Amino acid sequence: MAVRQNLFRTISSIFQRHGAVTIDTPVFELSEILSGKYGEDSKLIYDLADQGGEQCSLRYDLTVPFARYLAMQGKKEAQQIKRYQIAKVYRRDQPVMTKGRLREFFQCDFDIAGNYDPMIPDAEVLKILSDTLDAVQVPFYIKLNHRKLLDGLFQVCGVEQTQIRSISSAIDKLDKLPWEQVRREMTEEKGLSEVVADRIGQYVLKRDEHILDILEKDEFLMGNEEARQGIADIKLLLEYLDLFGVKDRVRLDLSLARGLDYYTGIIYEAIQTEVEGIGSIAAGGRYDNLVGMFSGTNKRGQPKTIPCVGISVGVERLFSLLMARQDVEKIKSNATQVYVISAGDGLLKERMRLVCELWDAGIKASFMFKNKPKLEKQWNVCEKEQIPFAVIIGKDELDNKQVRIKDMRQKSNQGGGVVVERKEMIDVLKNKLT
Amino acid sequence: MAVRQNLFRTISSIFQRHGAVTIDTPVFELSEILSGKYGEDSKLIYDLADQGGEQCSLRYDLTVPFARYLAMQGKKEAQQIKRYQIAKVYRRDQPVMTKGRLREFFQCDFDIAGNYDPMIPDAEVLKILSDTLDAVQVPFYIKLNHRKLLDGLFQVCGVEQTQIRSISSAIDKLDKLPWEQVRREMTEEKGLSEVVADRIGQYVLKRDEHILDILEKDEFLMGNEEARQGIADIKLLLEYLDLFGVKDRVRLDLSLARGLDYYTGIIYEAIQTEVEGIGSIAAGGRYDNLVGMFSGTNKRGQPKTIPCVGISVGVERLFSLLMARQDVEKIKSNATQVYVISAGDGLLKERMRLVCELWDAGIKASFMFKNKPKLEKQWNVCEKEQIPFAVIIGKDELDNKQVRIKDMRQKSNQGGGVVVERKEMIDVLKNKLT
Numbered sequence: 001m002a003v004r005q006n007l008f009r010t011i012s013s014i015f016q017r018h019g020a021v022t023i024d025t026p027v028f029e030l031s032e033i034l035s036g037k038y039g040e041d042s043k044l045i046y047d048l049a050d051q052g053g054e055q056c057s058l059r060y061d062l063t064v065p066f067a068r069y070l071a072m073q074g075k076k077e078a079q080q081i082k083r084y085q086i087a088k089v090y091r092r093d094q095p096v097m098t099k100g101r102l103r104e105f106f107q108c109d110f111d112i113a114g115n116y117d118p119m120i121p122d123a124e125v126l127k128i129l130s131d132t133l134d135a136v137q138v139p140f141y142i143k144l145n146h147r148k149l150l151d152g153l154f155q156v157c158g159v160e161q162t163q164i165r166s167i168s169s170a171i172d173k174l175d176k177l178p179w180e181q182v183r184r185e186m187t188e189e190k191g192l193s194e195v196v197a198d199r200i201g202q203y204v205l206k207r208d209e210h211i212l213d214i215l216e217k218d219e220f221l222m223g224n225e226e227a228r229q230g231i232a233d234i235k236l237l238l239e240y241l242d243l244f245g246v247k248d249r250v251r252l253d254l255s256l257a258r259g260l261d262y263y264t265g266i267i268y269e270a271i272q273t274e275v276e277g278i279g280s281i282a283a284g285g286r287y288d289n290l291v292g293m294f295s296g297t298n299k300r301g302q303p304k305t306i307p308c309v310g311i312s313v314g315v316e317r318l319f320s321l322l323m324a325r326q327d328v329e330k331i332k333s334n335a336t337q338v339y340v341i342s343a344g345d346g347l348l349k350e351r352m353r354l355v356c357e358l359w360d361a362g363i364k365a366s367f368m369f370k371n372k373p374k375l376e377k378q379w380n381v382c383e384k385e386q387i388p389f390a391v392i393i394g395k396d397e398l399d400n401k402q403v404r405i406k407d408m409r410q411k412s413n414q415g416g417g418v419v420v421e422r423k424e425m426i427d428v429l430k431n432k433l434t
Numbered sequence: 435m436a437v438r439q440n441l442f443r444t445i446s447s448i449f450q451r452h453g454a455v456t457i458d459t460p461v462f463e464l465s466e467i468l469s470g471k472y473g474e475d476s477k478l479i480y481d482l483a484d485q486g487g488e489q490c491s492l493r494y495d496l497t498v499p500f501a502r503y504l505a506m507q508g509k510k511e512a513q514q515i516k517r518y519q520i521a522k523v524y525r526r527d528q529p530v531m532t533k534g535r536l537r538e539f540f541q542c543d544f545d546i547a548g549n550y551d552p553m554i555p556d557a558e559v560l561k562i563l564s565d566t567l568d569a570v571q572v573p574f575y576i577k578l579n580h581r582k583l584l585d586g587l588f589q590v591c592g593v594e595q596t597q598i599r600s601i602s603s604a605i606d607k608l609d610k611l612p613w614e615q616v617r618r619e620m621t622e623e624k625g626l627s628e629v630v631a632d633r634i635g636q637y638v639l640k641r642d643e644h645i646l647d648i649l650e651k652d653e654f655l656m657g658n659e660e661a662r663q664g665i666a667d668i669k670l671l672l673e674y675l676d677l678f679g680v681k682d683r684v685r686l687d688l689s690l691a692r693g694l695d696y697y698t699g700i701i702y703e704a705i706q707t708e709v710e711g712i713g714s715i716a717a718g719g720r721y722d723n724l725v726g727m728f729s730g731t732n733k734r735g736q737p738k739t740i741p742c743v744g745i746s747v748g749v750e751r752l753f754s755l756l757m758a759r760q761d762v763e764k765i766k767s768n769a770t771q772v773y774v775i776s777a778g779d780g781l782l783k784e785r786m787r788l789v790c791e792l793w794d795a796g797i798k799a800s801f802m803f804k805n806k807p808k809l810e811k812q813w814n815v816c817e818k819e820q821i822p823f824a825v826i827i828g829k830d831e832l833d834n835k836q837v838r839i840k841d842m843r844q845k846s847n848q849g850g851g852v853v854v855e856r857k858e859m860i861d862v863l864k865n866k867l868t
Contacts (some may be wrong), residue, residue: 001455001456002455004811005456006459016768016769016798017769017793017796017797017798017799018793018799018800019768019769019770019798019799019819020768021435021436021768022435022439022440023435024435026538027461027522027524027538046482046483046485047482047485048480048482048492049480049481049482049483049484050484051480051526053480055535056462058482074526080578082768088461090461092485102464104460104461111478112803115802116803116804117782117803117804117805119784120786121803124803127790129728131793158461161725234453240786243783243786243787243790244786244790245790245794307665333455334455334516335451335453336451348551349677352554352557352674352677352678356561358679359451359452359561360679362451363451364450364452365451365452365453365605366452366453366516369546369548369554369555369558370550370554371550371551387451430841
């Protein structure tokens with residue numbers, strides 16, 4: 001928890017640096033809010049038992065509840081928001097501890113909602129993603145693609161409109177499966193012709209630094225309006241990312257498709273390169289129509305939607321990376337700064353008076369809940385809990401209105417510590433603690 | 435959320451001052467873990483639907499999951515713990531927003547588990563309770579009682595052993611109902627004789643500063659072993675509370691019974707006196723047998739229990755009190771310190787470069803996501819979001835490699851702010867911000 005809280009603090013502070021507020025949504029939503037948003041994964045949603053009243057389900061991610069929240073906002077100004085949320089989500093999946101795949105886990109989302117000029121908030125989200133991963137010192141790069149570019153590409157290759165989502169989710173598997181297998185899924189399972197599949201392959205398998213230039217010279221592709229829009233967005237985004245100093249973090253990758261139904265523009269996925277086996281560590285994109293699914297229509301019958309772009313950081317995976325780096329035994333789990341020790345015959349009341357004085361001065365202090373604790377056991381607590389200072393009282397110290405203060409981190413022979421006047425104890429400790 | 439997070443920070447910092455670590459338990463538990471722990475309130479537990487696998491329920495409080503967690507700890511040292519947890523609990527109750535009664539709400543628990551000498555951890559818990567309520571400046575007093583004293587009292591008054599829990603929960607209603615009504619519940623509904631009811635009344639209705647002395651001289655009561663033990667505990671506790679400087683916060687109140695089944699020793703409830711209608715604002719007690727319900731038995735067939743004492747702070751009620759004190763419009767909800775404003779013709783890229791420089795220096799900054807934002811709209815954001823500083827660029831500033839910095843909190847006529855060399859901007863702002 002010490003490591004986890006530290007991670008949450010780091011991430012929150014970056015989100016706050018960008019002006020984000022946090023909101024809190026309930027752990028369960030009406031089941032109908034969640035249905036039809038997660039494609040094949042809908043079967044992983046946890047439902048509450050029917051005990052009367054509304055049918056509810058545990059949230060599957062933080063994006064859909066955020067969109068539902070936005071749709072419920074009456075005031076115009078509440079619909080322009082930078083918000084972050086660090087909270088648990090629930091998936092009735094087969095847990096794999098080693099991969100950080102759990103049934104209950106934290107997500108850490110940052111989103112920008114509102115009608116703005118193109119690609120400006122998108123660029124800020126990617127800047128935030130970069131800063132976040134830099135802050136936890138995880139090496140990474142960001143795969144970037146655009147739903148419209150992908151849709152246009154599928155169209156010019158000859159994919160039927162009705163097949164686009166299904167072919168898209170096959171392509172998305174290219175980070176885990178070889179092309180042959182994905183090709184077989186598209187042709188044999190999903191009935192795509194081999195010619196069309198191979199045309200797609202020519203695009204999505206291309207690995208080239210200058211891929212954007214190549215695509216722009218591709219008259220075949222640029223004849224498609226959606227593809228042109230996607231390319232224009234990407235070019236503008238890269239210009240802004242350059243201003244934000246993170247352009248070199250990004251690689252255009254036509255094989256990135258993202259499974260979820262609701263993305264409509266830029267999509268991205270951060271890949272960490274520290275450890276094998278854990279690939280994607282954050283992902284997101286633009287979803288301009290999701291809020292409209294909850295907010296009804298305006299007078300002209302159009303959905304009252306709010307454009308959104310955001311990122312979800314896989315904190316459980318980051319957490320696994322951070323834990324793998326540390327010696328768990330050496331993590332100090334509590335904040336205690338001073339342990340009050342009796343070197344005499346118990347001295348419970350004297351210890352209680354003393355520890356209370358420390359608390360009231362704002363010093364984090366503890367003592368042993370025993371009438372007559374053994375000296376050795378008290379030392380052991382200091383060591384085990386890595387408490388930096390001990391305040392020691394014995395009969396002599398009491399008689400002379402003094403205490404001993406010992407720096408427990410110094411292994412050198414400092415004997416029983418330094419003797420300090422009781423009335424100066426707080427000042428001396430505060431000095432040592434800063 | 436700004437107020438709420440501030441409250442959580444305040445409370446956590448006090449818990450940490452006392453050496454507590456935090457743990458995280460899942461939002462759902464096996465249903466069997468929760469059953470039989472909450473008396474009549476068990477009907478308020480939310481169950482998950484049966485979708486295959488274990489039958490689970492949402493947690494009803496944080497105490498039972500904590501006890502379950504303790505019981506699962508194999509290592510002896512993990513069974514001695516000071517832990518706090520701030521997390522949501524779930525009750526299928528009729529919500530009353532004005533009273534802060536919700537179906538999903540935060541609880542904020544601090545507990546000390548472990549085998550210690552009598553009343554020392556109990557005293558620390560009450561010290562923490564006092565410090566917490568002092569920190570949020572809520573006026574309060576603490577009602578104190580002891581389950582054993584209460585049981586002894588019922589015994590000497592003539593209550594059958596089998597009736598004790600049921601009579602106890604009737605008595606617990608005395609803070610909301612008049613004696614006549616409680617008496618009727620005991621006699622007419624629960625079959626207690628009128629003589630016995632009136633004997634009980636003589637004790638539980640007594641309001642006297644010196645009630646402890648009176649009870650100690652009561653030979654009738656002191657003839658009961660349990661009552662004697664309860665009195666001895668209370669006397670020792672008061673001695674320790676005196677050392678901790680919080681004895682005067684506590685009032686012995688024989689009508690305090692606490693509904694939950696699992697308390698075994700000292701029980702208490704903090705009553706705030708700021709606002710009518712919201713009474714109890716924190717409550718807790720000692721529960722020495724709860725862990726034993728989950729941990730099985732030792733070689734001699736005795737339950738392997740771990741004595742515990744703790745407090746649950748009603749943060750939702752504290753939150754209501756805090757919100758009632760403030761002008762919600764005046765709460766700054768984001769942390770943004772600087773707003774980057776264009777006084778010229780859009781200057782989007784120049785603003786982006788500038789805001790990025792601020793972020794990279796750790797300054798919390800924002801700008802308007804528009805190519806050509808109107809000056810007035812940018813001022814409006816500063817005002818609405820209470821952003822203390824604006825950094826303004828126009829054509830002149832750009833040409834001269836300068837910026838204008840304006841303190842937005844000064845209503846006096848400071849014109850367009852002060853002109854600063856661009857390369858000194860960060861230093862000047864950091865100075866102003868500290």
